[in-house]
Amino acid sequence: VTIGWVPLQSGLRDALTAWLETWVPPEVADYGSALVFWLLGGVVILLVVQVAMLWATWLERKMVARVQDRLGPNRVGKFGLLQPLADMVKILTKEDITPERAHRAVFNLGAILVVPPAILVFAVIPWSASLIGVDLSVGFLFFVAIASTAVLPIFMAGWGSNNKYALLGAMRAVAQMVAYEIPQVLSVVGILLLAGTLSMQGLVYAQGPVTTAGSGFPGVWFVFLQPIAFVIFLLATTAEIERTPFDIPEAESEIIAGYHTEYSGIKFGMFYLALYFATIAAAALGATLFLGGWQPPLAVLGFIPGWVWFSAKTLVLVVFFMWLRATLPRLRVDQLMAFAWKVLVPLALANLAVAGIVGRLTFDAYVSAAPGSLQASPIFVLAGFTAANVVLLVVFFTLLSSWRGSREKTALTFERAGVEAA
Amino acid sequence: VTPAAVEQVAFLVLALVAISGAIGVVTARSVFTSALALVLSLIGVAGLYVLLDAGFLAVVQILIYVGAISVLILFAVMLTPHLMEDHRLLSGQWALGLSIALITFGFLAMLAHGTDWPIASDPAVPASGAVVIPADSPVADAALEIPGAREEPSSDGSTVIRLPGTTERLGAALIQDYLLPFEVVSALLLVALIGAIAVARE
Numbered sequence: 001v002t003i004g005w006v007p008l009q010s011g012l013r014d015a016l017t018a019w020l021e022t023w024v025p026p027e028v029a030d031y032g033s034a035l036v037f038w039l040l041g042g043v044v045i046l047l048v049v050q051v052a053m054l055w056a057t058w059l060e061r062k063m064v065a066r067v068q069d070r071l072g073p074n075r076v077g078k079f080g081l082l083q084p085l086a087d088m089v090k091i092l093t094k095e096d097i098t099p100e101r102a103h104r105a106v107f108n109l110g111a112i113l114v115v116p117p118a119i120l121v122f123a124v125i126p127w128s129a130s131l132i133g134v135d136l137s138v139g140f141l142f143f144v145a146i147a148s149t150a151v152l153p154i155f156m157a158g159w160g161s162n163n164k165y166a167l168l169g170a171m172r173a174v175a176q177m178v179a180y181e182i183p184q185v186l187s188v189v190g191i192l193l194l195a196g197t198l199s200m201q202g203l204v205y206a207q208g209p210v211t212t213a214g215s216g217f218p219g220v221w222f223v224f225l226q227p228i229a230f231v232i233f234l235l236a237t238t239a240e241i242e243r244t245p246f247d248i249p250e251a252e253s254e255i256i257a258g259y260h261t262e263y264s265g266i267k268f269g270m271f272y273l274a275l276y277f278a279t280i281a282a283a284a285l286g287a288t289l290f291l292g293g294w295q296p297p298l299a300v301l302g303f304i305p306g307w308v309w310f311s312a313k314t315l316v317l318v319v320f321f322m323w324l325r326a327t328l329p330r331l332r333v334d335q336l337m338a339f340a341w342k343v344l345v346p347l348a349l350a351n352l353a354v355a356g357i358v359g360r361l362t363f364d365a366y367v368s369a370a371p372g373s374l375q376a377s378p379i380f381v382l383a384g385f386t387a388a389n390v391v392l393l394v395v396f397f398t399l400l401s402s403w404r405g406s407r408e409k410t411a412l413t414f415e416r417a418g419v420e421a422a
Numbered sequence: 423v424t425p426a427a428v429e430q431v432a433f434l435v436l437a438l439v440a441i442s443g444a445i446g447v448v449t450a451r452s453v454f455t456s457a458l459a460l461v462l463s464l465i466g467v468a469g470l471y472v473l474l475d476a477g478f479l480a481v482v483q484i485l486i487y488v489g490a491i492s493v494l495i496l497f498a499v500m501l502t503p504h505l506m507e508d509h510r511l512l513s514g515q516w517a518l519g520l521s522i523a524l525i526t527f528g529f530l531a532m533l534a535h536g537t538d539w540p541i542a543s544d545p546a547v548p549a550s551g552a553v554v555i556p557a558d559s560p561v562a563d564a565a566l567e568i569p570g571a572r573e574e575p576s577s578d579g580s581t582v583i584r585l586p587g588t589t590e591r592l593g594a595a596l597i598q599d600y601l602l603p604f605e606v607v608s609a610l611l612l613v614a615l616i617g618a619i620a621v622a623r624e
Contacts, residue, residue: 031428106455137587141481148489152461155496159454171500174493181489198589 013037041133045122053276054084060322067326091272094265102262103160110157110259111267117150118277124200125284128294128306132201139200140192143285144185147240150278151177154249154259157271161262169258172333173249176239179337180246183344184236187229190355191222191289194363200288208295209302218366218378221297223290225359225385228351228392230290232344234320237286239336241278244325248333283317284310291317347396358388433473440466453499461492478589 013033020029058073058081065072073080098104121143123133136142151174158170192198195206195217206217223230239246250258260271287293291313294306331339362384369376443466446459464487471480513519565571565583573583586594596604 103452103455106458136477138477138481138589141478141485145481145485145489148485151489151493152458155493156458159496159500167500171497174497178490178493 106160114153180239186348204293209299287313436469
């Protein structure tokens with residue numbers, strides 16, 4: 001299911017190479033055309049994401065307004081659709097203030113460096129079978145690694161501002177991002193185990209009707225095989241990108257605006273940009289890993305191009321993140337940390353074990369089954385996973401509730417100790 | 423312009439990034455900017471790993487060192503009193519520090535020069551990437567010794583050897599050849615983790 005991008009691209013590239021060869025030696029021409037196409041690809045990704053980001057801000061304001069029984073932006077253009085452009089002009093023309101006692105270089109660098117990690121991750125996101133920046137063999141790890149570097153500009157912003165609220169916000173943000181990275185990655189490891197690859201394209205191929213020939217995958221979206229992992233992933237990702245209910249680093253009722261308290265004008269705009277880029281990137285990652293990426297839900301729907309499916313799935317997850325923000329109040333810092341370490345990490349580990357064992361049993365049976373038999377149907381794999389997931393959930397929540405009593409006792413002891421120490 | 427020339431330019435750029443970061447670490451006046459310069463140096467090293475076809479190592483370098491260890495260092499800097507202020511570049515002990523650094527460097531250089539580095543026995547065996555070579559190739563025996571390499575029939579009926587990518591090879595090596603060290607390291611890290619929690623609670 002392609003839109004003929006690859007033949008078109010290679011045709012254009014051959015033409016460019018041939019044209020360059022009239023000026024320079026063939027090797028140079030080859031590198032030149034490769035360079036031009038890399039740059040073009042990068043620019044296209046940037047533009048698409050930038051445009052998506054602009055109207056994501058509009059969508060969020062509209063949605064949150066609806067939930068709160070307001071109208072939201074409706075003055076600039078039809079339905080306020082041109083509001084993002086007006087906001088852009090506003091933010092570009094606002095006064096740019098640097099605090100007098102700020103560390104100027106670190107302060108500015110923080111605002112500049114906060115965007116690249118959020119953009120770079122799009123390099124490995126597959127939009128369709130042929131539309132992908134680069135299908136790295138370690139694609140998923142690349143995404144996680146680049147996303148994890150986002151903590152540094154936040155640290156720089158908080159420290160460089162020379163403001164105690166900014167520093168508090170930065171420390172909260174970093175602690176939260178480092179803590180939630182663990183359940184986020186652990187929840188995905190089960191999928192990596194099932195797909196047997198780290199390549200983003202390989203992960204998409206492992207879960208849809210358009211599979212590589214004889215790959216031995218039942219072709220079921222991982223959200224159905226790993227629903228628990230999906231929920232853990234969504235929660236941890238919401239914390240990673242610091243959206244409500246995990247927006248403690250910028251809790252305005254406690255620490256003004258957290259690490260970007262001192263930023264104004266376009267430098268604040270950079271943080272805003274990075275937040276929305278990260279939201280879209282997280283939704284794209286979730287769609288790729290759990291919702292089958294660019295794969296159509298059924299093989300008969302394959303006539304619709306992959307990037308349409310992919311964009312639709314990404315939009316669904318973006319809307320989910322926004323809806324979550326409109327619905328839930330903010331958590332407290334201690335609740336946040338306890339939730340990551342005491343609930344999400346153990347559950348993700350148990351889920352990983354289930355994925356390993358059940359995946360081995362059902363996938364092996366599926367691959368070696370005679371055609372037409374019960375085991376040769378994706379339903380068989382799905383049933384195996386569903387049964388295991390139900391058992392896992394029942395056991396986990398029984399244990400959790402039976403431990404709750406003893407945990408409350410421990411918490412009380414800590415509280416008393418704290419009172420005595422104070 | 424050949425691939426080798428491009429690689430050399432990339433190496434020079436990355437080496438410059440790594441070294442300028444390293445110089446920044448020792449010349450910055452505040453410990454915080456020192457730590458940031460260290461991050462720059464680590465990113466340069468990750469780029470060098472990419473040049474060596476060790477994509478997995480490069481990504482893990484970014485994930486662990488840039489995303490986690492540097493954060494640990496920055497936290498330590500922030501939680502230490504008086505470390506946030508600017509310091510004089512040279513303390514009173516610079517002579518002692520210089521001599522220790524020189525001795526360590528000399529020792530390491532001697533060691534590096536004297537070591538008989540194991541290099542790939544046959545350079546014709548591709549070092550990386552999932553590749554397929556014919557089974558009657560002169561390097562077939564060497565290729566089959568690589569963990570995860572397997573013989574399989576090809577489309578034209580002959581037998582080929584499929585070599586795994588570096589990530590698969592690394593995984594196979596960890597779980598097959600180096601299982602015991604791997605498990606010992608895991609146990610060690612677990613002990614350190616529990617120990618840290620126990621110490622923090624007291």
